[in-house]
Amino acid sequence: MRALILILAAICVLPLVVRPAIASEIWIFAIFGLGLNLLLGYTGLLSFGQSTFFGSAAYAAGYLLKHYAIGIPLALGVGVGIGALSALLVGYLCVQRSGLYLIMLTFALNQLFYFVAYQWTSVTGGEDGMPGIPRPALLGVDLRDPQHYYVLVSALFLIALWLMKRIVESPLGKILQAIRENEVRADAVGYNAPRFKLAAFVIGGAFSGAAGVLYAMLFGIVPLEAIGFVVSGNVVFATLIGGSGSLYGPIIGSFVFIWLSESMSVMWARWPLLLGVAFIIVVLFFRGGVVEAWSRIWRFSKRTT
């Protein structure tokens, strides 16, 4: 409950502090992170190719928005579908292996999708990206106004958060955690671990796909980088900084990551150095990310008072 109030407050305050586009990007990236964290935090699978689902969905929905003038609900549906479908393909191959091999497979397949997008210039625009993606009106509301679009994005973020909360608190969420903790035992008590991992991939892919569509509409373009490994890395990075052990970690991570990158990149070209330092601190001292750091400070302050 307290978390929800904090999030609602953040949604209201954020557009007053930063540009609406950046505020929207924070919640979009948070949806992306929620999808990754089902794999990373709950199932214990490091997907280093999450932009495959994000980018594929962005291209597919972007193409339809641009050339067939579809509405936003359909665009989102396409994005979720393409995200889930591409995750089904990638996940099916990846869950055959575990550990380092799984990570490398997600990465290699990400590169494969990247080069398809790079070569398929007639559809994706290749290196130039896919520009000119419109933001159609929804129920008569003109979403070209960045503030209106921000309202849509934050509403969808809240829906995504609610859905993810239901999923991680469901039997599926428990089973995925059990697989993360001890795959051999999970198998012995009767769960087909690869199939459940695949389910995690597909659900994570669907969330990533939704984020991809919102991203394409936010900037009106799908740049080639949207399907590249840097974006895959960024979402892992943001989730780890926020804390992969909790539902809210990726949200905080997205906040820190986007805010840092937007505010620092203007002032200092070498700003990723700061991220690097933050990452090292997290890995060395706060494996649970900001969420753990916060709860430690909370406990410490309680003890001292």
Next chain:
Amino acid sequence: MALLETHNLTKSFGALTAVNAVSLRIESGALHSIIGPNGAGKTTLFNLLTGTFAPTSGTLFFDGKDITGTPSHRIAHLGLARSFQRTNVFPALSLFDNVWIAAFARSPSRRGLTWRRTDHYPEATERARAALSDVGLGEKANQLAREISHGEQRQLELAIALAAAPRVLLLDEPAAGLSPEETRQVVALVRTLKGRYTIVLIEHKMDIIMNVSDRISVMHFGALIAEGTPAEIQRNPDVRRAYLGGVAA
């Protein structure tokens, strides 16, 4: 009637035949122990019974049905539950979640798998609670598995097997690494389970075996060398040789 039966079950790893033509009949309701020196192939036999490995040759019947080669996650659904020799729990989950996971696996319906809250499955929840209190961990349900003692983890190990509402319970050295006091608790527990489940027990501690078993099978170098009641086994000269001097001779 035999609930679990093997015919000439064999498992080879390259040149090593870990289990050699083992034919066993586990009667329904019995407590059947499998003993033998270290490396006799007892745990490998267990891995064959639970589908962890497929046998090189031979067949496996459960309740009259041929289940040879069925993968382990499906064997669990038939009602064969095992505990492991080395503690094999879900460390970062609460004790309750550890057993709930096993109980839910055997739920007849998985409706609401992705959206219903876990406390909306009264039947699985009930079985999980019962399994925890059966092993005496009912009061620690909300602690994490990695925070309890080794002895308690061994009990949790058993509770996970019990929560699956098994028809056959396969216990692989439930008293491994326990103090004499903890061992006594486990023996008492196994005794309370006897009669409620068909139990196959692997154990090293002879006093336990002789106390609780209905029947005993003795393995040596992968093969069965004797089978009988505890009294028969104690008198059997082959068994004595295997335990006292067989390996060296």
